[in-house]
Amino acid sequence: EAGVAQSPRYKIIEKRQSVAFWCNPISGHATLYWYQQILGQGPKLLIQFQNNGVVDDSQLPKDRFSAERLKGVDSTLKIQPAKLEDSAVYLCASSWDRGYTFGSGTRLTVV
Amino acid sequence: AQSVTQLDSHVSVSEGTPVLLRCNYSSSYSPSLFWYVQHPNKGLQLLLKYTSAATLVKGINGFEAEFKKSETSFHLTKPSAHMSDAAEYFCVVSALMNSGYSTLTFGKGTMLLVSP
Numbered sequence: 001e002a003g004v005a006q007s008p009r010y011k012i013i014e015k016r017q018s019v020a021f022w023c024n025p026i027s028g029h030a031t032l033y034w035y036q037q038i039l040g041q042g043p044k045l046l047i048q049f050q051n052n053g054v055v056d057d058s059q060l061p062k063d064r065f066s067a068e069r070l071k072g073v074d075s076t077l078k079i080q081p082a083k084l085e086d087s088a089v090y091l092c093a094s095s096w097d098r099g100y101t102f103g104s105g106t107r108l109t110v111v
Numbered sequence: 112a113q114s115v116t117q118l119d120s121h122v123s124v125s126e127g128t129p130v131l132l133r134c135n136y137s138s139s140y141s142p143s144l145f146w147y148v149q150h151p152n153k154g155l156q157l158l159l160k161y162t163s164a165a166t167l168v169k170g171i172n173g174f175e176a177e178f179k180k181s182e183t184s185f186h187l188t189k190p191s192a193h194m195s196d197a198a199e200y201f202c203v204v205s206a207l208m209n210s211g212y213s214t215l216t217f218g219k220g221t222m223l224l225v226s227p
Contacts, residue, residue, distance in 0.1 A: 040220075042220050043155075045214060045215070048212065048214055055212045056210055091155070098143055098162055100157075100215060102154055102155045
């Protein structure tokens with residue numbers, strides 16, 4: 001089966017600019033996650049969707065981050081405006097019945 | 112609530128010697144536990160997982176881990192290290208949250224260094 005697809009792979013932006021990341025999960029996986037992995041740290045959950053509804057966004061900085069999963073399939077994560085500390089790898093994962101699959105991630109550098 | 116503590120930020124071994132990466136977890140419900148490996152500039156790769164079946168779990172590349180409920184531990188071991196094992200390792204817990212859904216919580220990672 002195809003894996004979790006993410007794009008772009010790399011993005012460099014200036015602070016205060018906006019950026020969007022895209023994720024296409026494995027077909028049939030109802031649960032989708034966005035994680036932020038800062039260099040040297042473990043991934044941190046930003047938001048979790050069940051189909052197209054949000055079940056956990058407690059660690060999402062809602063003043064600048066937003067995410068949606070229209071129609072319960074693809075998802076986008078947006079940052080507006082970006083800060084230097086947002087430099088990280090953004091990982092998308094999907095799951096079904098305790099099986100989790102991660103995408104390769106988008107590496108964001110904010111300069 | 113759930114959490115994971117990886118007891119060592121760095122572990123150094125010589126090639127051919129045993130590997131032990133330590134992990135303790137906390138979970139309000141019966142957890143599933145995972146070990147992931149991440150090589151430099153690569154994605155996360157699943158090594159093994161425990162989901163309430165046998166407490167000794169065998170994974171890929173000769174790794175195994177033992178679930179010990181009484182000690183709330185899930186340590187990762189390998190009898191003989193290989194140079195290609197040098198990477199960062201993450202212990203991960205998944206348990207039912209108050210939302211009614213399961214989520215993954217990662218430890219901070221252990222960097223495994225293997226010397227010739």
